[in-house]
Structure formats: structure tokens, C-alpha cells
Amino acid sequence: DTAVSQTPKYLVTQMGNDKSIKCEQNLGHDTMYWYKQDSKKFLKIMFSYNNKELIINETVPNRFSPKSPDKAHLNLHINSLELGDSAVYFCASRLQGNDGYTFGSGTRLTVV
Amino acid sequence: GQQLNQSPQSMFIQEGEDVSMNCTSSSIFNTWLWYKQEPGEGPVLLIALYKAGELTSNGRLTAQFGITRKDSFLNISASIPSDVGIYFCAGQLRGSNFNKFYFGSGTKLNVKP
Numbered sequence: 001d002t003a004v005s006q007t008p009k010y011l012v013t014q015m016g017n018d019k020s021i022k023c024e025q026n027l028g029h030d031t032m033y034w035y036k037q038d039s040k041k042f043l044k045i046m047f048s049y050n051n052k053e054l055i056i057n058e059t060v061p062n063r064f065s066p067k068s069p070d071k072a073h074l075n076l077h078i079n080s081l082e083l084g085d086s087a088v089y090f091c092a093s094r095l096q097g098n099d100g101y102t103f104g105s106g107t108r109l110t111v112v
Numbered sequence: 113g114q115q116l117n118q119s120p121q122s123m124f125i126q127e128g129e130d131v132s133m134n135c136t137s138s139s140i141f142n143t144w145l146w147y148k149q150e151p152g153e154g155p156v157l158l159i160a161l162y163k164a165g166e167l168t169s170n171g172r173l174t175a176q177f178g179i180t181r182k183d184s185f186l187n188i189s190a191s192i193p194s195d196v197g198i199y200f201c202a203g204q205l206r207g208s209n210f211n212k213f214y215f216g217s218g219t220k221l222n223v224k225p
Contacts, residue, residue, distance in 0.1 A: 100157040
């Protein structure tokens, strides 16, 4: 009954590979996000979807492509992985009009 | 991106001590949030602030929305070992996209029993 669940929790892969991270929320929220947390713990927003529509797209390489099949899911696909993509990726959701995000427990991506 | 300066970067304190940390920016914010992140987990919302001067408590935690709207403070009283974690401030800029929050760089809190 986890509110925001991400899979996988850990992902180790080689440079150049393509990988996906999945996120699902069962809170009935209408807005979902992807954040990247680097080694210094800095959290930076990447994307946001509201009811399956992309509303925030920060300066992220176009190797990163989010997909929202429905408002409960937001997946992140990364092409041609690079060493600098290594980080913890957090999915989050919130209900419009409510400021607090609910975060998932993160996916630690290591590119070797 | 927007800069939120959070200080101190880290703190080592004795159990029972009070803790203060703050977050500042050169821009005006509409909303301030404070989160706590424990190892291997995502951040969890502690307190949300919506008005300049607002003071809000959540148990031993108290946060304030600065009068200038450019800063916020978090205090923890009588710290205990389970307070260990990284505390993040997050703010929404005045007039910005309603859905977008910027995060500070975090304050890592260590509590010695």
C-alpha cells in the first residue's frame, strides 16, 4: 500500500545503454514529478506532468524522455546513458491546490 | 536555476540540544516547505508555510516564514537520535508556475546519544 512506488530501487548499467524507471502513485494525485538528486544531495526538478500533460520541462538532455500513460503513472526513459547520469532519481506526486509533494523512495542509478 | 542557500551544511549535536537551520534567497517566495530525508528514502514533508511572518509547529519542530519573504527558519527542540537526517527547505517563487518548487542544498543533522 505504498503511496508513491518506484522501480527498480537500484539500477547499475553500462554507458551507452538505454534504461527505464517506473513510478506509480495510488493517492489520486493529479500531478507527478521527476527529481534528480546528485552526490551532494542537491534536488533538482526535471519534469512534471498534470493529468498526463507535460507542464514542466527543465533544461534536461533530450536523452531523458518522460511518459505518462495515465495520471497515476509517470515513467522515465533514458537513452545512451552517460557517467554523469549517475544519481538518485525521485518520483513525486501532489494534488493540485495542495503544496506538499509525496516522494517515492528513489531509484539509485549507477552508470559504469 | 533558482538558488536557495541553506545553512549550516551539516551539524553535529548532542542529544537534548536545540537546533536551528535556515534557508535564504535573493528572490521572494510565496510558499516555504521543510522536508526531512532519511538514508535510502525520499524526503518527507514536515511543515508548510504560506504567509510572511507565519510561525508553525509540528511537535518539537517549529518553522517560520521570514517577514521579507526571502527566508525561512526551522528549529528543532530537545533533539533525539531519530532526528538524524538531511533537512531540506523548498520554496515556490512569487508569480512562478504553481507546480514548481526549488530545493535548498540540505542541512545534514547528526545527533550523538
